[in-house]
Amino acid sequence: MRKKRVYKKHYKADIIHSRIDLGRFINYVMNDGKKSVAERVVYDAFKKIEEETKQEPVSIFEKAMANASPVLEVASKRVGGANYQVPREVRPERRFVLACRWIIGAARSQKGKPMAEKLAAEIIAASKNEGAAIKKKLDMHRMAEANRAFAHFSG
Numbered sequence: 001m002r003k004k005r006v007y008k009k010h011y012k013a014d015i016i017h018s019r020i021d022l023g024r025f026i027n028y029v030m031n032d033g034k035k036s037v038a039e040r041v042v043y044d045a046f047k048k049i050e051e052e053t054k055q056e057p058v059s060i061f062e063k064a065m066a067n068a069s070p071v072l073e074v075a076s077k078r079v080g081g082a083n084y085q086v087p088r089e090v091r092p093e094r095r096f097v098l099a100c101r102w103i104i105g106a107a108r109s110q111k112g113k114p115m116a117e118k119l120a121a122e123i124i125a126a127s128k129n130e131g132a133a134i135k136k137k138l139d140m141h142r143m144a145e146a147n148r149a150f151a152h153f154s155g
Contacts (some may be wrong), residue, residue: 016043017058021065021096028100029119044116049124064126068099068133072144077153086153087144099133106132 014023022042030038046057053060074085090098103126107118125131 014042015039019058022058022061024096025061025100028097028104029115041115041119044114045120045123048117048120052120052124060127061123064103064123064133065096065099067129068102068126068137069095070098070137070140071095073098073140074143074147077150079153084150084153085143085147086150087147099137102133102136106136 011020011027012023013020014026026035026038026042029042046061049055049057049060070090072087073090074087077084077086103122104119107115107122109132110118110121113121122131122133126133
């Protein structure tokens with residue numbers, strides 16, 4: 001039986017900056033379908049980023065996403081009764097999703113501040129190549145590097 005066809009999703013851009021990647025990021029921040037709350041959180045975070053860095057928040061966001069995006073990941077593959085962690089390249093679509101997930105997850109895991117502040121801090125940290133999201137990316141790269149011997153199993 002064939003797999004069903006997966007159609008490309010068409011994402012809506014965000015309201016203020018008219019950027020599709022930012023619209024998707026807002027959707028990932030959203031909880032329980034409360035989009036207006038998610039938008040307020042992200043735009044407040046952008047205001048804080050602008051106050052702290054005195055730079056365009058969209059460019060800081062872009063840099064953070066680029067820095068947090070992984071190039072390699074490991075996938076489990078069963079070969080002859082043993083499971084191997086096989087390193088593989090990450091598709092561009094998945095790169096963006098992982099970067100978003102890690103940045104938002106790192107912001108949510110902090111305690112005691114409003115979400116907008118935590119998100120702003122995490123985006124700034126990621127744009128400087130530091131913070132929890134970058135640590136997660138480096139861990140993933142380290143794991144892929146350690147399992148490079150099994151690269152011939154991919155395919």
